[in-house]
Amino acid sequence: MGEEENTSPNQSSTAKPRLNQAIVLISSLISLSHSIKVFTPRWQSVRNKLEELFSNLTAIQNCESSENLSLSIAVESILATLASCDELARRCLEVSYNGKLRMQSDLDMLSAKLDSHIKSLSDIYAVGLLTQSYAIVVSRPSVSASRDDIKFYVSDLFSRLKIGCSDMKKQALVSFNEIIQEDDRYVKIAVELDGFINFLVNFLDLQEIEIQEEAAKSVSLIAGFQSHKSVLISAGIIAPLIRVLESGSELGKEFAARCLMKVTENSDNAWSVSAHGGVTALLKICGNETQIGSELIVLACGVLKNLVGVEEIKRFMVEEGAISQLVELVRSKDELIQICSLDLLQSMSYRDESIRETIIQEGGIRALVRILDPKSSVSTKTREVAFRGITSICFSSENSITMLINYAFMDHILYFLRYGEISVQELALKASFWLCGTSEEAKKVMGDAGFMPVLVKFLDSKSFEIREMAAETLSNMLIVPKNRKKFVQNDQNVGVLLQMLDPEEMNSGNKKLLLSILMSLTSSNSARKKIVSSGYLKNIEKLAEAEVSDAKKIVRKLSSNRFSSMLSGLWHS
Known part of the structure; x- marks a missing residue:
């Protein structure tokens, strides 16, 4: 005991200088090792361990209690190994060794000693013999830094993650997260560094919230690289x-959900999420809107959307x-x-009649x-998603179409057709086109509601897509006799159609649809009369002269009855 008392003060008083001496010597050996041209793989291994030892010692250099007996003994042992390393390095440089096998054995022993020193330092820190006073991280390499400089920096961060106190670990993670968002080379080296990813994964289970959050952010960022x-x-x-x-904390949960969303893009990982209770955890988040931020709920829905592709998981979600x-x-x-919830519902209901029925129930x-109600103050994007949800969920269900009509869906889209901005009008037009194709009853209700005069106005739109959609919707509606009668009663409707058939001005892509509409109208006596008496009948005749089939059919139909005398010419074929 007396001997220990005599040794300890002496060793502790010299610990700091000896620690600095070891750091300087390691730096010199790392530089020297790059010049060695023999036993290259073994020296590469030695150099990697020297770099890790260097990072560990520089981290310990910032500790308040760096002067203690255990550390002094460790440093002295390290210095002895470094002296041996220096001797082996110089013998290899001068190629003055006695036998290759002997040198290979010496280098293997050197590697083993370096491993032992690294573990010893970690153990010293782990038992709390050192206390961090301030978390200093080595200077970040420049943009043009070499791969060796980057590797050294990442290795230093890794050492701090292994032997640092909470503050040092947190600072190392913060620095790592900053740099990997700027330069993906750091991610690649971190992934290649043995044990680095395992440390990040283990940190997710730490009780220190800030470390857990930063670790969750790290793995989320790494998951953004497909190859990792x-x-x-x-x-x-x-x-x-x-x-x-x-x-975890809400921020930690957000990073965890981001990471899960990225790794579950591969459906092979969906089962693993389910097996560990992930579906239940995600649904709990979705069911707790009053206490959880919107960002986390959005992310949870995103992960669940990736999982519903697995039928069994989708069924479990429903249950x-x-x-x-x-x-x-x-x-x-x-x-x-x-x-996000609408998007998830659509994914779940895709090709699944039972789920569509459940959503309706x-x-x-x-x-x-309600989202499509003009009184609701939502964005156009939200209305678009709601409309897509309606079309996918109400697909082929007569009962749901009746419900839509009862819930004033037609009134809403008619309002937007009349008064909405261009983007919203286009959305309403798509809704009209879809609704018109659902059932005969829907066509009749749309006719009574006043859709046809509004659709006629869209036939003159600058957008070809809008003109075409309006024409197709109108053509579908006019299949119903009641709608044809109502359409013809408006004196302007027939004239507008004929005017748009001007062969010199009209867009030929819309011609077939317009002629189809007029053809369906010729079954009505009043419509034929209005066509013949219109000042734009010549447009039909010119198209007939140009051998346009539908125009010839219309002229032939008009010339074969009592209105033929009103035509400007007789057509025979």
């Missing part, structure tokens, strides 16, 4: 991420009440939540129509 996702999966990332979802939760989210006042149609 498999490394995360191999390190067992999914289970810790789900534990963060269950009990857990996902449909009612999502319909409730559609009613949210937050548009991001509305959009849970009040989904009413919630969707």
Whole structure:
């Protein structure tokens, strides 16, 4: 005991200078090793371990309690190994060694000693013998830095993650997250560094919230690189991420969800998420809107959307009440939540009649129509998503079409056709086109509601797509006799159609549809009369002269009855 008392003060008083001496010597040896041209693989291994030892010692250099007996003993042992390393390096440089096998054996022993020193330093830090006073991270390499400089910097960060206190670990993670967003070379080197990814994964289970958040951010950023996702999966990332979802901070949960969304883009990982309780955790987030931020709910919906491609997982979601939760989210006042929940519902209902029926039973149609109400202050994008939801969920269901009509869906889209901005008008036109094709009853109701005069106005739009959609919708509506009669009663409608058939001005892409509409009208006596008496009949005649088939049919039909005397010429074929 007395001997230890005599040794300790002496060793502790010299610990700091000896530590600095070891750091300088390691730096010199790393530089020297690059000049060695023999036993290259072994010297590469030695150099990697010297770099890790250097990072560990420079990290310890910033500790308040760097003067203690355990560290002094470790440093002295390291200095002895470094002296041996220096001797071996110079013998290899001068090629003055006695036998290759002997030198190979010496280098293997050197590597083993360096491993032992690295572990010793980690153990010293792990038992709390050192306390960090300030977390200094070595200077970040410049943009033009070499791969060796980048590797040295990442290795230094890794050392701090391994032996640092909480503050040092956090600062190292912050620095790592900053640099990998600027230069993907750092990600590649970190992934290649043995044990680095495993440390990040293990940090997800730490109780220190800030470290857990930064670690979750790290793996989320790494998951953004397609080539590195498999490394995360191999390190067992999914289970810790789900534990963060269950009990982490909200920021940690957001990063965990981002990472899960990226790794589940590959459906092979969906089962793993489900097996570790991920679906339940995600649904719990979605069902807790009042206490959770919108960003986290949006991310949770994104992960679930990746999972519903697996039929068994989708069924489990339905059994857990996902449909009612999502319909409730559609009613949210937050548009991001509305959009992501609608998107997820559409994915779930795709080619699945039973789920569509469940959505309808849970009040989904009413919630969707409410978004399309002109009085609701939502964006055009949200209205577009709601409309897509209606068309996919109400597909081929007569009952749902009746519900739409009862919930004033037609009134809403007619309002936007008349008064909406161009982008909203186009959305309403798409809705009209879709609705018109659903059933005979829908066509009749649209005719009574006043859609036809509005559609006629769109026939003169500058956009070909809008003209074509309006013409197709009108053509479908005029299949119904009642609608044809109503259309003809408006004196302007027939004249507008004929005017648009001016062979010299009209867009030929729309000609066939317009002629189809006029052809359907010729079955009405009053329509034929208005066509013949119109000042634009000559447009039909010119098209007939140009051998346009539908125009010839119309002229022939008009010339074969009592209106033939009103024609400017007789047509025979």
